Amino acid sequence: MGYPHKPHAKETALLSKHFGDPDARTYKGWAKRGGYEAWKQAQTMAPAAITDVVKESGLRGRGGAGFPTGLKWSFMPKEKKKPHYLCVNADESEPGTFKDREIMRWTPHALLEGTLIAMRAIQAEVGYIYIRGEFTEPYAIMEQALAEATKAGVLGGHKIHLHRGAGAYICGEETAMMNSIEGKRGNPRIKPPFPAAFGVFGMPTTINNVETLAAVPHILRQGAAWYKAMSLSNPKSTGTKLFSVCGHVRLPGNYEVTMGFPLKDLLHELCGGMRPGRTLKACIPGGSSVPILNREESEGCLLDYEGCVEKGTMLGSGGVIVFDDSADMVYQIMRLARFYAHESCAQCTQCREGTAWTTKILERILAGQGKMADLDLLLDLSDNMTGKTICVLSDSCAAPVVSGIKKFRTEFEDYIAGRKQPVMVA
Amino acid sequence: MPDELINLTIDDVPVSVPQGTLVIEAAKQAGVLVPHYCYHPGLAVAGVCRMCLVEVEKAPKLQIACATTVAEGMVVRTQSEQAKQARMGVLELLLINHPLDCPICDQAGECELQDFVFQEGRPGTRYAEYSKRFNPVEDFGPDVLYVPNRCILCTRCVRFMEDLAGEPVINVSERGDRAYIGIHPNARLDHPWAGNVVDLCPVGSLLSKDFLHKARAWELDKTASICTGCSQGCNVTLDTRENVVVRVRPRPNLQVNRYFICDHGRLNYRWMNRGDRIEAPLVRRHATDWDEALSRAATVLRGAGGKAVALVSPRTSTEALFLARRLLARFEWTGAFQVVMGDEAPLPGVPDLALRAERAPNARGAELLGYSRDYAAALETSRTAAVVLVIDEPDAAIETAGTLLYLGTVLPESAHGAEVVLPIANVAEEDGTYVNRDGRVQRYFQAKPAPGMARPAWWVLSELLAQVDGAEHCASAAEAFDALAGSTDAFQGLSYAGLGAAGQGITAKAGARA
Numbered sequence: 011m012g013y014p015h016k017p018h019a020k021e022t023a024l025l026s027k028h029f030g031d032p033d034a035r036t037y038k039g040w041a042k043r044g045g046y047e048a049w050k051q052a053q054t055m056a057p058a059a060i061t062d063v064v065k066e067s068g069l070r071g072r073g074g075a076g077f078p079t080g081l082k083w084s085f086m087p088k089e090k091k092k093p094h095y096l097c098v099n100a101d102e103s104e105p106g107t108f109k110d111r112e113i114m115r116w117t118p119h120a121l122l123e124g125t126l127i128a129m130r131a132i133q134a135e136v137g138y139i140y141i142r143g144e145f146t147e148p149y150a151i152m153e154q155a156l157a158e159a160t161k162a163g164v165l166g167g168h169k170i171h172l173h174r175g176a177g178a179y180i181c182g183e184e185t186a187m188m189n190s191i192e193g194k195r196g197n198p199r200i201k202p203p204f205p206a207a208f209g210v211f212g213m214p215t216t217i218n219n220v221e222t223l224a225a226v227p228h229i230l231r232q233g234a235a236w237y238k239a240m241s242l243s244n245p246k247s248t249g250t251k252l253f254s255v256c257g258h259v260r261l262p263g264n265y266e267v268t269m270g271f272p273l274k275d276l277l278h279e280l281c282g283g284m285r286p287g288r289t290l291k292a293c294i295p296g297g298s299s300v301p302i303l304n305r306e307e308s309e310g311c312l313l314d315y316e317g318c319v320e321k322g323t324m325l326g327s328g329g330v331i332v333f334d335d336s337a338d339m340v341y342q343i344m345r346l347a348r349f350y351a352h353e354s355c356a357q358c359t360q361c362r363e364g365t366a367w368t369t370k371i372l373e374r375i376l377a378g379q380g381k382m383a384d385l386d387l388l389l390d391l392s393d394n395m396t397g398k399t400i401c402v403l404s405d406s407c408a409a410p411v412v413s414g415i416k417k418f419r420t421e422f423e424d425y426i427a428g429r430k431q432p433v434m435v436a
Numbered sequence: 437m438p439d440e441l442i443n444l445t446i447d448d449v450p451v452s453v454p455q456g457t458l459v460i461e462a463a464k465q466a467g468v469l470v471p472h473y474c475y476h477p478g479l480a481v482a483g484v485c486r487m488c489l490v491e492v493e494k495a496p497k498l499q500i501a502c503a504t505t506v507a508e509g510m511v512v513r514t515q516s517e518q519a520k521q522a523r524m525g526v527l528e529l530l531l532i533n534h535p536l537d538c539p540i541c542d543q544a545g546e547c548e549l550q551d552f553v554f555q556e557g558r559p560g561t562r563y564a565e566y567s568k569r570f571n572p573v574e575d576f577g578p579d580v581l582y583v584p585n586r587c588i589l590c591t592r593c594v595r596f597m598e599d600l601a602g603e604p605v606i607n608v609s610e611r612g613d614r615a616y617i618g619i620h621p622n623a624r625l626d627h628p629w630a631g632n633v634v635d636l637c638p639v640g641s642l643l644s645k646d647f648l649h650k651a652r653a654w655e656l657d658k659t660a661s662i663c664t665g666c667s668q669g670c671n672v673t674l675d676t677r678e679n680v681v682v683r684v685r686p687r688p689n690l691q692v693n694r695y696f697i698c699d700h701g702r703l704n705y706r707w708m709n710r711g712d713r714i715e716a717p718l719v720r721r722h723a724t725d726w727d728e729a730l731s732r733a734a735t736v737l738r739g740a741g742g743k744a745v746a747l748v749s750p751r752t753s754t755e756a757l758f759l760a761r762r763l764l765a766r767f768e769w770t771g772a773f774q775v776v777m778g779d780e781a782p783l784p785g786v787p788d789l790a791l792r793a794e795r796a797p798n799a800r801g802a803e804l805l806g807y808s809r810d811y812a813a814a815l816e817t818s819r820t821a822a823v824v825l826v827i828d829e830p831d832a833a834i835e836t837a838g839t840l841l842y843l844g845t846v847l848p849e850s851a852h853g854a855e856v857v858l859p860i861a862n863v864a865e866e867d868g869t870y871v872n873r874d875g876r877v878q879r880y881f882q883a884k885p886a887p888g889m890a891r892p893a894w895w896v897l898s899e900l901l902a903q904v905d906g907a908e909h910c911a912s913a914a915e916a917f918d919a920l921a922g923s924t925d926a927f928q929g930l931s932y933a934g935l936g937a938a939g940q941g942i943t944a945k946a947g948a949r950a
Binding site for chain 1: 481482483484485486487489497498500503522525526529530532533562563565566588589591607608610611612613614615
């Protein structure tokens with residue numbers, strides 16, 4: 011169900027099938043809908059066998075990086091010498107992304123079930139679900155669901171903790187999250203060591219996104235081949251993906267489609283197209299951290315990992331931010347840069363200073379005090395901020411700036427040349 | 437042999453290093469200093485300043501030399517265009533919020549930001565017309581001021597306090613470019629080893645109140661020395677300006693103090709600059725020259741017999757202690773020293789490193805040479821001794837029927853009755869050695885001239901020996917030490933030259949040193 015909208019015929023509702031149905035939230039309701047069947051099945055399987063099924067399904071991480079999930083699980087030590095941990099990334103703080111929130115709101119048991127299966131696959135006895143601090147309602151729902159599942163005895167000796175974030179974007183970065191869980195400041199760690207060797211509390215750890223884990227029970231129940239067959243374009247991108255669409259469309263919301271679905275159809279059909287009299291100008295397909303697409307690129311983009319890369323962007327988290335022709339791209343990009351400047355953890359020089367400087371330059375351009383040289387400076391600065399830091403927050407700030415200047419340069423030049431009314435930036 | 441060596445090239449220089457070595461350390465062996473800020477060999481790797489980015493062949497992007505371990509066949513380029521551009525970028529970013537107040541900054545001249553910007557920074561900034569981050573100066577602790585505007589957030593201070601001092605009272609507060617080093621509202625940076633954060637700070641952000649505005653770095657002369665604060669024997673550098681000791685800083689010695697010294701030792705130098713020094717020899721309180729004074733003392737020693745007592749400061753050089761004992765060899769000899777005791781203050785993160793309770797740098801050396809800790813008994817013996825020789829021990833309430841010979845830096849009340857007073861140099865004014873509590877013999881070097889006619893104690897005693905016994909006199913501390921090593925079992929196999937700047941353990945034998 012295409013909550014909060016009516017389902018669209020072109021959607022493939024797998025994870026979102028029960029969105030909007032409060033009965034599915036409860037343990038009883040979930041069990042009635044086939045809940046925890048996959049978990050029962052998993053308990054009869056060897057951990058390596060579960061990993062193999064997920065590997066075979068082609069499932070890739072839905073948090074942003076798109077790393078093959080089964081492969082990630084297989085990095086965990088086979089012979090268990092220390093406690094293993096699973097961390098579930100429910101921090102979902104990427105601007106434009108709100109899919110995990112809906113999974114937790116409507117199908118909390120789907121996440122718990124996927125979590126339990128993953129824990130068995132990686133031989134973890136303890137799991138942490140790290141929930142974004144602002145998600146008060148999803149947290150309460152998850153808490154309730156966990157209590158019910160515990161009471162029903164489905165955890166099978168596994169321990170799951172819900173851990174609330176405190177509002178930092180960076181805690182969605184997996185190594186920062188582990189620090190945060192440990193009670194430390196949420197600073198990303200240098201890699202190596204990788205989490206599978208030295209993760210939370212220094213123990214082998216796997217971190218998976220909510221949507222990734224919610225897909226796992228379906229894969230177990232219906233088989234890897236079935237899941238793998240769900241692919242409209244590139245066979246390396248399989249299954250369904252939730253897209254959180256926001257911005258200038260008539261029907262913003264979460265939409266679940268099969269991998270390889272055309273972005274054009276998502277925007278113009280599922281989301282009802284632009285507002286009356288407006289045309290599509292730009293689109294960020296994978297959350298605020300990925301390069302911006304112009305109209306032509308957007309309308310030719312197929313929504314899977316490879317399709318997005320082909321257009322010079324990334325599938326990311328699937329947070330689709332849509333801009334119509336009324337959007338001021340300079341202002342929008344400044345807002346994104348300001349977000350990153352605010353959220354930089356302050357460890358790496360390029361990020362700490364670069365995100366703030368980028369913001370200042372953009373604010374100055376908006377105020378009508380920019381110089382043409384500022385554009386080259388922004389590009390050079392962005393180059394300095396790309397690929398040189400511990401995590402990719404700095405790169406994420408640079409991505410929209412670089413693609414924005416490349417694709418919408420005249421809008422910047424209009425401010426600088428005084429052809430456009432300066433904007434007071436609060 | 438340890439593990440197999442790994443071969444790699446750094447800027448076309450082949451090096452072989454043990455497995456697990458960091459590229460930044462391997463580079464030192466190739467004679468390459470990779471510019472860096474957050475990395476410090478004595479601290480955990482943070483990898484945050486991103487200054488040490490280097491090109492590693494086959495790596496998809498630049499790597500930080502401080503967190504990359506060497507691999508067989510690795511090809512590292514620190515001077516590739518890409519690496520230089522990246523570092524130039526970091527320097528520009530570090531400077532956008534850094535005040536260019538070098539003319540009034542204590543760190544100027546020994547500032548790593550200044551150095552690397554000069555070496556490879558941009559000629560000008562592009563951060564034009566924006567204001568810089570401002571935060572007022574904060575008083576962190578007894579000897580530490582924090583100037584946040586100069587801070588580049590390398591986190592060395594935070595890691596030191598957390599990992600080594602075990603007192604995590606400071607942190608990185610706030611995020612993004614608003615970040616600064618914060619201190620717990622109810623805490624002070626007053627750990628006994630806290631002063632090290634000033635040395636660790638690569639810029640002028642953490643300042644020593646003691647050294648504030650005392651000197652510019654380029655006015656300082658630096659001399660290797662040994663801390664006299666306790667029996668740990670931390671290696672230090674005495675910084676002098678115009679022959680005045682103005683600062684004591686740690687000198688790295690991985691065997692003793694790694695990169696650190698405690699605050700007690702750091703601030704224990706003012707006495708080296710005392711103005712009330714004895715500047716001329718005295719015979720019965722009348723100033724005279726060395727010839728008369730030495731000849732008078734020699735006459736006393738030649739004419740006396742029976743018991744002799746040496747009361748010595750545990751700050752006396754090993755050489756002087758040895759010569760004093762030799763000088764009194766013809767007597768029924770007693771030697772003793774007294775030790776001031778204080779609280780022990782360890783640096784928890786470094787094994788076997790502490791401000792020791794025994795505030796005596798050469799107590800072990802004195803013991804090895806036969807001096808006793810039973811000071812009271814020696815004082816008692818003094819009453820009936822023919823000769824009492826004192827070396828710079830001002831607290832001695834000496835009563836003797838014999839003759840008092842006093843070698844000292846200053847003239848205490850107790851020395852007023854001395855037959856002869858011979859002015860000697862203090863630790864900053866002579867060469868010599870101390871033996872620390874672990875039996876490590878370490879050299880200290882002369883940092884400034886002794887006042888007036890004062891001479892090193894080893895010289896004075898050697899002259900006396902020559903006059904009394906016709907012994908060959910020593911021309912240097914080295915000769916005195918080598919004579920000591922040649923005749924004292926505990927020091928066998930050691931040589932002054934062989935001690936080097938890092939010292940050697942008394943158990944080391946000649947063969948093992950090669």
